[in-house]
Amino acid sequence: xxxxxxxxxxxxxxxxxxxxxxxxxxxxxxxxxxxxxxxxxxxxxxxxxxxxxxxxxxxxxxxxxxxxxxxxxxxxxxxxxxxxxxxxxxxxxxxxxxxxxxxxxxxxxxxxxxxxxxxxxxxxxxxxxxxxxxxxxxxxxxxxxxxxx
Numbered sequence: 001x002x003x004x005x006x007x008x009x010x011x012x013x014x015x016x017x018x019x020x021x022x023x024x025x026x027x028x029x030x031x032x033x034x035x036x037x038x039x040x041x042x043x044x045x046x047x048x049x050x051x052x053x054x055x056x057x058x059x060x061x062x063x064x065x066x067x068x069x070x071x072x073x074x075x076x077x078x079x080x081x082x083x084x085x086x087x088x089x090x091x092x093x094x095x096x097x098x099x100x101x102x103x104x105x106x107x108x109x110x111x112x113x114x115x116x117x118x119x120x121x122x123x124x125x126x127x128x129x130x131x132x133x134x135x136x137x138x139x140x141x142x143x144x145x146x147x148x149x
Contacts, residue, residue: 050101051109057096
């Protein structure tokens with residue numbers, strides 16, 4: 001459906017439309033900030049996930065990041081080549097590969113939370129602190145419902 005087919009004003013009242021526009025703007029701002037640090041956008045979420053919990057399996061990473069197995073594998077191959085992660089066989093299951101940050105990967109990942117806070121503050125600057133808390137709570141509730149769908 002093209003914009004010309006929308007009844008006037010409905011795009012600005014559509015959760016889907018507004019969330020897509022905002023997501024694209026956030027992605028573009030993040031990509032620019034990461035490019036300034038010579039970091040591939042594809043690696044950002046994986047670094048943050050491993051910073052929060054190092055030693056996850058490739059399957060866990062894919063599930064938590066909503067990525068297909070081949071995408072996780074390709075990203076991890078590139079990250080390993082850049083010296084950001086290392087893979088180890090799970091001692092309790094030889095079929096499972098665990099992923100760990102290297103010292104270089106951890107150092108880089110630790111620079112990302114301040115960047116995230118800065119971007120969030122910029123995008124949420126029109127809201128009071130109380131409104132920000134409410135917005136995040138509402139988004140988490142919406143996501144929890146869609147996780148079960």
